[in-house]
Amino acid sequence: MSNYEIGNNQLAEPIHRLLAAIIDGLVIGGLSLIPFGAIAGAAYLLTRDALPFFDGQSIGKKLLNLKVYSDTTGESITNDYTTAIIRSVTLLIPIFNIFDAAMVLTHDKIRFGDKIARTKVYKVN
Numbered sequence: 001m002s003n004y005e006i007g008n009n010q011l012a013e014p015i016h017r018l019l020a021a022i023i024d025g026l027v028i029g030g031l032s033l034i035p036f037g038a039i040a041g042a043a044y045l046l047t048r049d050a051l052p053f054f055d056g057q058s059i060g061k062k063l064l065n066l067k068v069y070s071d072t073t074g075e076s077i078t079n080d081y082t083t084a085i086i087r088s089v090t091l092l093i094p095i096f097n098i099f100d101a102a103m104v105l106t107h108d109k110i111r112f113g114d115k116i117a118r119t120k121v122y123k124v125n
Helices: 014-031 037-047 059-063 081-092 096-105 112-117
Strands: 066-070 119-123
Touching: 014 037, 014 059, 014 066, 014 096, 037 081, 059 066, 066 081, 081 096, 081 112, 096 112, 112 119
Parallel strands: none
Antiparallel strands: 066 119
């Protein structure tokens, strides 16, 4: 895996990623309260980091100034739905999702989903 540096930005801290995930979980929970909200919530979960109307950031990441970048190109994954889905699908696997999320606590701060999709989450200005 490449080690692109995204300007002067640093890899996101685990606490910031956790807070963004909690915010996104609240968004998904809120969506589940409306008709067909479960479908909208699942779509949001899978594609949230590629959505162009949020500049390629989930709502949680946008609020915490985090952004997902391709580790192979150094570009944001905005509009790259395939990469967004690949990095998010591991979060749908029961029990494994807990281990996957805990991977941000390791030295390289990268989840399995990020490794598979070849992405990294950075703190942006």
